[in-house]
Every structure is written in structure tokens, then in C-alpha cells.
Amino acid sequence: MGDIRLMKGNEVIAEAAIRCGCDGYFGYPITPQSEVMETLMIRRPELETGMVVVQAESEVAAINMVYGGASCGKKVMTSSSSPGISLKAEGITYLAGAELPALIVNVVRGGPGLGTIQPAQSDYFQAVKGGGHGDYKLIVLAPASVQEMNDFVELSFDLAFKYLNPALILTDGVIGQMMEKVELSEFKPRWTEEEIIAKSGTWATTGKTADRERNISTSLDLDSAKQEIFNHKLQAKYRAMQENEVRFEKINCDDADYLFVAYGSSARICQKAIEIARKKGIKVGLLRPITLFPYPIKQIQEMLGQVKGILSVEMSAGQMVEDVRLAVNGKVPVEHYGRYGGIIPTPDEVVEALEQNFLGE
Amino acid sequence: MTEEIIIAGFGGQGVLSLGKILCYSAIMQNQEVSWMPSYGPEMRGGTANVTVILSDERISSPVLKSFDTAIILNQQSMDKFVNEIKPGGTLLYDPNGITRHPERKDINIYKIQGAALATEMGNPQTFNMIIMGGFLKVKPIVLLENVKKGLEKSLPERHHKLIPLNIEAIQKGIENVETVLAL
Structure with missing residues (x-):
């Protein structure tokens, strides 16, 4: 039997991130998900695994820090609740457009607007159909227990790196705030630059060798013909997800x-x-x-x-x-x-x- | 065995931690548990409640409308939850501050003078463990030795010196339950 604990779903997201070798968390507090960053701040993973934890000045800053970290090939994440995810929507579509892997956690509360801090599932459309602009998709995982909050953090990163696409854990105030028995994952070391290249290729803006071009992480291409070809590539990726990743x-x-x-x-x-x-x-x-x-x-x-x-x-x-x-x-x-x-x-x-x-x- | 419990009272009474210790105790006897708090703008003096489910099987809904046992620690919670106890279920309450006592005839009703006993012990913070003792007496589904282990697991090490006092409070609770109505 592994490490059995009684923990809140939100706390487990934080612990699972540390244990799966996450490189960085960038967030901004909001109920009912604040325990994610609170737990990280208490745990201080920078002393243990080197994982960076930053409370950004806003949600917009946090998602763009995620963009920066992801561009460097790092395993990075953010979390928020509904109104905060709306603020992050622009950054999320940019991540998808730049084909960057990242984990976003939405602990949903009732809306619209500032709404309420109590649980809801009214961000399904936002998560699955868009939220941001453009023809993009996120890999969306919906945990139904605190154990799955643990399990889906590493799974999300694996899928995000497999498809070079952001993944989103869509949960809510019930699963985030409740405590259940959870078997925590084993600690895994953070990936080295070589391991990232071995897993997903040389797409990141790091590790440039003399024999290859510089990588630029962007979602902009003003040539519409190229942009359409790029969109074909994205759609093929989403079809592959539909084929292989249904759970x-x-x-x-x-x-x-x-x-x-x-x-x-x-x-x-x-x-x-x-x-x-x-x-x-x-x-x-x-x-x-x-x-x-x-x-x-x-x-x-x-x-x-x-x-x-x-x-x-x-x-x-x-x-x-x-x-x-x-x-x-x-x-x-x-x-x-x-x-x-x-x-x-x-x-x-x-x-x-x-x-x-x-x-x- | 599945036991669906609501614990409700004022914020600051240790309602949530009582639920947490109960969960840890059940984990010590290899049971499944869920702990779902009311969360919101509650604070000391406001109301607080937590739904705790202990089971030998996988737990379905962590959110419930009716309960096997209600542990009620103030009047607002009495008003809110007394009719949500299943017929044949159990109510354990602290009569301190209660002006409208339960009138149901289809449930087991027990009283425990938790607040008074805590004052007697000279430590108001033992309140929730006195209530725990009361619960163990009327619903002996968790073994006392597992509660001891649960306390060790749920309290940070710097507070482990307080465990004997907590056990004393639990004993006090076990010894001081009054039966109002036993079916």
C-alpha cells in the first residue's frame, strides 16, 4: 500500500503536481480552488524538487507565465475557478495555437459573472467547445473523486506532451473541497531537457544545437494558406485524440x-x-x-x-x-x-x- | 456497513475537525470515507456543517439529503437538520443553547452536555472530542483504538502532546451520554 492520506481534492492537485515532477505553477487565488496554491506555498516544492510556485499579479499574468514556461518545454500548470478561467481564456487559445503542452485546472463555481462560490458544472461549454477564440480543442478530464484528482494530474501532463496541446481538468467545488482517502503517487523526478526532447521532439525554445534552426513559439501566421494547413494539422490531432484517448x-x-x-x-x-x-x-x-x-x-x-x-x-x-x-x-x-x-x-x-x-x- | 452522518454547529466548535478525525479513524480500520464541508463565507460564530460518510464499500454521493446520524450542536442546525434524519436513525445533540428540543418519535435521541463538560475539564477546546465520545457510545462503529490512531494521523506532530487530553475528553463523552428516546 502506498502513501494513504485524507485530503481535499484541491490539496491533492498540488501534491500530485509536485510528485509527478511538475516544473512550475503560476496562479492567482479564487474560491473554491485556493487550496491548490495554498498547499503549494506551504509545501515549498522549490526546496524539494525545484518546482517553481508563483502567485502572479493576475490571472492574465499567470496564464502567460504558463505560456512562457511551456514554450521552454517545461511541465507547467495553473489553476483557477470559473471567473478566473474566463480571464485566462485568451492565454489558453494562444497555448493551443502555439501547440504548447500545459495543465489548466478549473474548479468550477456557479455563474454567470462573479456568480457564487458554490459548486456548479456550468463551464462545460467553455471547457469543451471553446472559451477562447478559434478552432481549438483542449483535452478535458473530469475527475469524480479525490483519487482521480491525484491520478489525472500526471495523466493530463502525459497527454499534453503526447499531443502538444493544453489539457484541462474540469472539476468543481464538491470534488475540490471534499476530503476522501487518497493513495498518492510515487515521487518522480522532473524531466531533464534531454528527456523532454526524447519524449516529444525539439519543438521547445530551448536546447538549440548548432545544426538546427531556432524554435519560435507563436500562434501567428499571416499567410492564410499556411494557417489553413496548420488548422488541418490541428484537426488531425483532435481526430487522433477522439480515436485514442476516450475514457x-x-x-x-x-x-x-x-x-x-x-x-x-x-x-x-x-x-x-x-x-x-x-x-x-x-x-x-x-x-x-x-x-x-x-x-x-x-x-x-x-x-x-x-x-x-x-x-x-x-x-x-x-x-x-x-x-x-x-x-x-x-x-x-x-x-x-x-x-x-x-x-x-x-x-x-x-x-x-x-x-x-x-x-x- | 455505510453510515451517513451530518455534523452541524457553530464555526469554531471544531465541527469540521471532528469530522476529519472520524474519517481518519475509519481509514485506520480500512474503510472508505468522504468528508464534504459546507464552505462559504462561514467564520467563527457562523454556522458550519460537514457530511461524513463511512463505508465498507465505494461511496457514491458525498452530498446527501437524509442521514443515519445527526450530531447537532446549535439551534440553527437543529432546525435545519432534525427532519433530515432517516426514520429509525439517531440524533445526538448538545442541549446547550437549544430552546426548541426535538419532538420526533421515530428516531433515537441522545443528549450530551458537551459545552458544560468541556468547561468542567477547564479546556473548551476539548468540546468536539467530548462529542466524539458521545458518538462512539451511541454508534460504536469506529473502535476507540482507531480513533487514537486517527488523532495521531490528523494532528500535526507538534500537537501530539495533546492526544492524552483528547482521549480523556472522549472518555468523558462516552460516560456522559443521556438517553432521551431509544427505539
Whole structure:
């Protein structure tokens, strides 16, 4: 058994970053994710692994520090909550446009605007469909437990470096603030310049040898023909992600007549709803997308011959439900149930919504 | 076994740390745990509550609407949570400051004079461990020896000298639970 602790999701993000050999964290505090930087400041990894931790003067500064660090081939990250991620949106599309690997963590709170500090999942569109401008995609991972907060930090960096694309952990105030038992990862050394080159090539603005051109990290190309070719390359990359990187979990699906689709903390609530519904004789299962981009389209389609109705459950007014409907393409009824503005749905409410929508009660 | 617990009272009473120590104690006996606080603009004197789930199995929702056990430490929390205890469930409360006592007949009700006992011990900070003792008495799902280990795990080393005092407070709690209604 490894290092078992009782920790908050936010604290685990920080600890996992140190342990997976992250080179730098640049952030700005905001509830409900402030424990990420607080934990890093208390841990002082600069003394242990050499990881740099900087509280920037603003979110905009923090994301551009990430751009700088990523350009140098370093494993760098930032974290924030919804309003802060909006401020970072410009930097995020620049990262995607410059094909830079980085990790961004969004511990979502209710919006719009400054909204509330309570949990929500109303940044799905922002994370998955854009947020910033241009045809770009982030690799989006949605942890549903404190253990996954640990596991997905290293996974995000691995995927970000594999595809030279920013990755985003989309979580919320529930998973960020709750404590659970977690087995922390082993310590891994930070990558050397040689290791980065061996893993992902000589794209970074560092390690120039006499026999190659200087690398310039930019998302600007005024030649539209070249810009279109570059966009083709990005789209090919996103198709490869869709092909290779879909992650999901199925719970109680084998005999299910109905299906919940939910991610993150809503998926946890749906698991309890399944217990309640099954006691009433309603056979319902859960398909939990772990990657929100790439989305488990095929996996939802595989359930269509079996289930009579799908309820998409989110703490939003209905965002992910659009992707469920695209996957289902009218073959079975798809409904949405959500609470928002910082209200967390109860498992009983979710069962009631299932009954009202599909069981005529 | 799954035990779904709400602990609610004033900020500063040690509500959140009581929940944390309970979780660590359950981890010591290889159980799954979740600890979900109310978070927000709460501060000393405001309300604070935490949902704690201890289970032999993987825990589903960390956020709940009804509870097996409620540990209630002020009037606001009594008003908010007394009707969210499952029928047949358990209420443990400190009557200090309570003017509207629980009237339900379908739950087990126990009282513990936590605030008074802490004053008697000459250390108000032992309050939450007295309550812990009360909980262990009415719901013996966590072994005392695992609570000791849990205290060692959850308190920073510089505070380990306080563990004997905490154990004394737990003992005090175990010995001073009053039964109001046992089904």
C-alpha cells in the first residue's frame, strides 16, 4: 500500500503536481480552488524538487507565465475557478495555437459573472467547445473523486506532451473541497531537457544545437494558406485524440433499461440515485464520461439498442446534454436534469426526474 | 456497513475537525470515507456543517439529503437538520443553547452536555472530542483504538502532546451520554 492520506481534492492537485515532477505553477487565488496554491506555498516544492510556485499579479499574468514556461518545454500548470478561467481564456487559445503542452485546472463555481462560490458544472461549454477564440480543442478530464484528482494530474501532463496541446481538468467545488482517502503517487523526478526532447521532439525554445534552426513559439501566421494547413494539422490531432484517448466508466449498465449520463460530482450523485431507483425496481445505469473532449460518443451509441431513455444530469442549465443528443441522434429520448447557481441536486431529485421523464409518474 | 452522518454547529466548535478525525479513524480500520464541508463565507460564530460518510464499500454521493446520524450542536442546525434524519436513525445533540428540543418519535435521541463538560475539564477546546465520545457510545462503529490512531494521523506532530487530553475528553463523552428516546 502506498502513501494513504485524507485530503481535499484541491490539496491533492498540488501534491500530485509536485510528485509527478511538475516544473512550475503560476496562479492567482479564487474560491473554491485556493487550496491548490495554498498547499503549494506551504509545501515549498522549490526546496524539494525545484518546482517553481508563483502567485502572479493576475490571472492574465499567470496564464502567460504558463505560456512562457511551456514554450521552454517545461511541465507547467495553473489553476483557477470559473471567473478566473474566463480571464485566462485568451492565454489558453494562444497555448493551443502555439501547440504548447500545459495543465489548466478549473474548479468550477456557479455563474454567470462573479456568480457564487458554490459548486456548479456550468463551464462545460467553455471547457469543451471553446472559451477562447478559434478552432481549438483542449483535452478535458473530469475527475469524480479525490483519487482521480491525484491520478489525472500526471495523466493530463502525459497527454499534453503526447499531443502538444493544453489539457484541462474540469472539476468543481464538491470534488475540490471534499476530503476522501487518497493513495498518492510515487515521487518522480522532473524531466531533464534531454528527456523532454526524447519524449516529444525539439519543438521547445530551448536546447538549440548548432545544426538546427531556432524554435519560435507563436500562434501567428499571416499567410492564410499556411494557417489553413496548420488548422488541418490541428484537426488531425483532435481526430487522433477522439480515436485514442476516450475514457469513460460504466456502472450498473449490463441490465439497464434507462441510462444516466453524468460526469464529475454529478456522476457521484447519480450513483446514489441508482441505489435508490433500483430499490424501487427501476433498472438504471450510469455512463460516466471521464474525458469530456474527446467525448465517449461510440460508448453512448452502443447503449442505444438497450435503453429506453437517457437522462443527462449536470449542475448546469443543460450543456453536456447537447453532446449526448448529438451522439444519440434522435434514436431514444434524451432529457436533461440540472440544478444550478451553486445548488447541488440530491439523489432523490434525480430519481424523481427519471420517473417524471420516462416512467409517467 | 455505510453510515451517513451530518455534523452541524457553530464555526469554531471544531465541527469540521471532528469530522476529519472520524474519517481518519475509519481509514485506520480500512474503510472508505468522504468528508464534504459546507464552505462559504462561514467564520467563527457562523454556522458550519460537514457530511461524513463511512463505508465498507465505494461511496457514491458525498452530498446527501437524509442521514443515519445527526450530531447537532446549535439551534440553527437543529432546525435545519432534525427532519433530515432517516426514520429509525439517531440524533445526538448538545442541549446547550437549544430552546426548541426535538419532538420526533421515530428516531433515537441522545443528549450530551458537551459545552458544560468541556468547561468542567477547564479546556473548551476539548468540546468536539467530548462529542466524539458521545458518538462512539451511541454508534460504536469506529473502535476507540482507531480513533487514537486517527488523532495521531490528523494532528500535526507538534500537537501530539495533546492526544492524552483528547482521549480523556472522549472518555468523558462516552460516560456522559443521556438517553432521551431509544427505539
